[in-house]
Amino acid sequence: MTSKQNANQMASFDAVVIGAGFSGMYMLYRLREAGLSTRVYEAADGVGGTWYWNRYPGARCDSESIYYNYTFSEELYREWTWSSRYPEQPEILRYLNFVADKFNLRPDIQFETRVQAAHYNEEDKRWQISLNDGTCVSAKYFITGVGCLSASNLPKFNGLENYKGDWYHTGHWPHTKVDFTGKRVGIVGTGSSGVQAIPVIAAEAAHLTVFQRTPQYSAPARNHPYDEEYIRKAKENFHEIKQQIRESAGGLPAEVPTKSALEVTPEERLAKFEEAWEVGGQGIFTSYYDITINPEANELAAEFIRSKIRSIVTKPDVAEKLLPFYYYGTKRPIIDTDYYETFNRDNVSLVDVKKNPIEEITEMGIRTTEGEYELDAIVFATGFDGMTGPLLKMDIRGKEGVSLKEKWNGGENTRTYLGVANAGFPNFFMITGPESPSVLSNMPASIEQHVEWVSDCIEYMEANNLETVEANVDAEETWSKHCAEVADATLFTKADSWYTGANIPGKTRRFLIYLGGVGAYRQKCTEIAENGYEGFTFE
Numbered sequence: 001m002t003s004k005q006n007a008n009q010m011a012s013f014d015a016v017v018i019g020a021g022f023s024g025m026y027m028l029y030r031l032r033e034a035g036l037s038t039r040v041y042e043a044a045d046g047v048g049g050t051w052y053w054n055r056y057p058g059a060r061c062d063s064e065s066i067y068y069n070y071t072f073s074e075e076l077y078r079e080w081t082w083s084s085r086y087p088e089q090p091e092i093l094r095y096l097n098f099v100a101d102k103f104n105l106r107p108d109i110q111f112e113t114r115v116q117a118a119h120y121n122e123e124d125k126r127w128q129i130s131l132n133d134g135t136c137v138s139a140k141y142f143i144t145g146v147g148c149l150s151a152s153n154l155p156k157f158n159g160l161e162n163y164k165g166d167w168y169h170t171g172h173w174p175h176t177k178v179d180f181t182g183k184r185v186g187i188v189g190t191g192s193s194g195v196q197a198i199p200v201i202a203a204e205a206a207h208l209t210v211f212q213r214t215p216q217y218s219a220p221a222r223n224h225p226y227d228e229e230y231i232r233k234a235k236e237n238f239h240e241i242k243q244q245i246r247e248s249a250g251g252l253p254a255e256v257p258t259k260s261a262l263e264v265t266p267e268e269r270l271a272k273f274e275e276a277w278e279v280g281g282q283g284i285f286t287s288y289y290d291i292t293i294n295p296e297a298n299e300l301a302a303e304f305i306r307s308k309i310r311s312i313v314t315k316p317d318v319a320e321k322l323l324p325f326y327y328y329g330t331k332r333p334i335i336d337t338d339y340y341e342t343f344n345r346d347n348v349s350l351v352d353v354k355k356n357p358i359e360e361i362t363e364m365g366i367r368t369t370e371g372e373y374e375l376d377a378i379v380f381a382t383g384f385d386g387m388t389g390p391l392l393k394m395d396i397r398g399k400e401g402v403s404l405k406e407k408w409n410g411g412e413n414t415r416t417y418l419g420v421a422n423a424g425f426p427n428f429f430m431i432t433g434p435e436s437p438s439v440l441s442n443m444p445a446s447i448e449q450h451v452e453w454v455s456d457c458i459e460y461m462e463a464n465n466l467e468t469v470e471a472n473v474d475a476e477e478t479w480s481k482h483c484a485e486v487a488d489a490t491l492f493t494k495a496d497s498w499y500t501g502a503n504i505p506g507k508t509r510r511f512l513i514y515l516g517g518v519g520a521y522r523q524k525c526t527e528i529a530e531n532g533y534e535g536f537t538f539e
């Protein structure tokens with residue numbers, strides 16, 4: 001608390017929520033319905049979260065529109081109409097603004113306000129939350145809806161401060177159009193953001209130089225406008241879709257593969273991969289159940305995509321540089337529009353910065369060990385400090401003043417109960433926190449599950465006059481161990497990706513996503529609640 005305030009002046013709420021994206025908005029809706037005074041703090045000047053910040057050219061979602069939305073309200077589902085298979089960022093942002101208006105959420109959201117610290121006070125059993133305007137508020141419940149990918153990663157390139165051109169990070173894109181017409185542009189990074197931005201920037205810029213450290217597996221999205229009949233059917237089947245999403249493995253209605261890639265004939269397998277490639281989307285990734293667990297099966301899918309790259313990219317030396325080598329899918333598999341085709345353009349060149357690393361940013365551009373590239377603008381599509389990054393940016397302290405950073409020992413000992421709670425941090429809930437299915441699922445599906453579980457727990461406490469709820473140490477240890485065991489049975493832990501924290505120099509390598517599936521996870525959480533919130537202690 002600052003000198004500006006004393007305890008009497010401190011605003012007090014039943015619940016404080018951080019973030020006004022998918023998570024924070026629905027959390028606010030639920031807590032208000034439950035009759036709790038709730039305040040949401042949001043750093044941006046509008047709602048949207050991820051979709052507020054990530055406005056880079058080509059930004060769109062790779063979950064199908066009709067599933068990438070809330071399902072808690074049939075009325076909302078029927079009122080909103082998506083225009084195409086994979087929604088563009090502006091359309092998703094319009095949707096989230098529509099939701100904020102429909103449910104009149106804005107009066108309880110304080111925009112342009114960042115939470116800097118949240119400390120649990122053991123005397124009054126409340127959280128004291130410090131804001132960047134110097135004020136402090138108090139709340140019984142403290143809930144983070146900060147997303148898994150909101151702490152952007154700008155690697156420490158020497159000399160960036162000397163660069164005379166303009167530079168951007170995809171995760172913090174300006175709100176006015178950036179015009180690359182006639183410019184020599186460089187882009188660093190070829191993850192989902194880079195792969196989406198590259199074709200769009202290439203179509204506008206005089207020249208685009210792509211600085212690639214690791215080549216990507218990407219499949220065509222085959223995005224297309226929806227026809228009226230398809231949308232009509234989706235709305236008509238709202239209840240069925242909602243149930244399928246909730247029970248599914250990935251938060252999307254999809255057939256669960258039952259066959260091994262190794263048990264079918266080469267002809268059958270090729271036909272399956274070709275069909276998935278033609279339909280577009282993540283079909284290759286989900287074609288056989290053992291793609292993510294068996295190196296041999298994985299290699300069959302990987303080699304199929306490599307063969308496509310060789311056939312699309314006309315210059316053999318460029319095609320060669322674009323061939324990925326790690327296990328397919330262990331970095332997030334990407335879907336694109338004309339990504340590989342873009343390297344056939346005369347105004348696009350590819351630089352391998354694994355072979356010739358970036359040495360520095362100069363006044364004029366980027367210097368690798370091979371030479372200098374003069375650039376009028378640089379785009380950093382270098383990703384995020386995922387999962388723990390957004391939480392550890394704040395000074396969150398539980399009992400005995402222990403911080404989350406200390407508890408997690410800088411990432412070495414990150415453990416949670418169900419990805420939603422932390423031992424030692426009473427009445428603190430994380431929406432899609434580390435060790436929940438989160439980013440390896442259709443996010444709105446996982447967010448809805450968490451929000452509903454948390455608000456049910458809070459309602460239970462209020463109905464039973466309970467002051468605090470806290471995860472037990474042994475329940476947390478068991479959950480964390482289970483998460484690691486499930487992950488270790490797959491190939492996911494093998495890649496140097498943001499999934500494992502390997503993208504951030506010095507970050508401890510840990511796989512912090514629960515891979516047991518959305519449906520199974522939901523069932524587990526429901527059982528825990530039905531058994532009197534097993535693994536939690538109430539006071």
Ligand code: N01
Nearest residue numbers: 060061062155189190191192193194213214332381382383
């Ligand atoms: O970030 P990334 P992203 N020098 O970490 C490279 C979600 N998302 O923003 O692979 C040179 O995947 C790095 O190279 P390497 C989605 O979950 C979803 O693209 O580490 N290069 C890599 O190429 C996604 O997975 C959507 O060797 C450096 C790139 O930068 C997640 O966000 C759209 C470097 C970073 O790729 C993150 O995606 C966009 C350095 N020092 C994002 N440091 C959709 O829904 C990093 N790189 C479609």
